[in-house]
Amino acid sequence: MKKLLIMAKIFLLALMFSGSLTANAATVFEVDAATTIPGVYKYNVALLAGDYSLTLEDIDSSFSWLGVTVGKGATNYGQLSLLGPIDEGVLNFSIATTGIYTALVFAQGGIGPINLIISSVPEPEAAAMLMAGLGLLAFRVRRKRLG
Numbered sequence: 001m002k003k004l005l006i007m008a009k010i011f012l013l014a015l016m017f018s019g020s021l022t023a024n025a026a027t028v029f030e031v032d033a034a035t036t037i038p039g040v041y042k043y044n045v046a047l048l049a050g051d052y053s054l055t056l057e058d059i060d061s062s063f064s065w066l067g068v069t070v071g072k073g074a075t076n077y078g079q080l081s082l083l084g085p086i087d088e089g090v091l092n093f094s095i096a097t098t099g100i101y102t103a104l105v106f107a108q109g110g111i112g113p114i115n116l117i118i119s120s121v122p123e124p125e126a127a128a129m130l131m132a133g134l135g136l137l138a139f140r141v142r143r144k145r146l147g
Contacts, residue, residue, distance in 0.1 A: 028119060030118075070103050
């Protein structure tokens with residue numbers, strides 16, 4: 001019974017670490033904008049301090065130019081531009097403070113939906129800690145079987 005409780009604790013600890021890693025990689029903002037005319041579209045999103053990946057997908061449309069800028073106030077954290085037949089791109093950016101950030105989507109020519117996805121990038125330390133924990137768990141199980 002004692003061995004079963006120890007294994008349950010180790011399993012819950014590994015599950016806790018994997019849950020935090022999954023939470024860090026989750027999508028924090030997603031919009032499917034059916035753009036029918038050229039223009040500028042503004043989206044506000046609340047972000048925590050950290051590293052992010054912005055994905056812009058131009059699906060089934062004929063935009064001559066499509067871009068997005070992420071910023072807060074006068075600070076610009078990056079810009080992604082898609083020209084002509086290019087239909088997707090990724091922008092990686094980091095922010096130091098939690099707050100409301102603005103994504104400005106610029107569209108010129110063409111019609112069709114566009115997908116804008118901002119997701120958090122997992123920190124390498126969290127992944128390393130998860131791998132170390134799972135490695136120790138495997139080592140312990142193997143040692144128990146041999147001993």
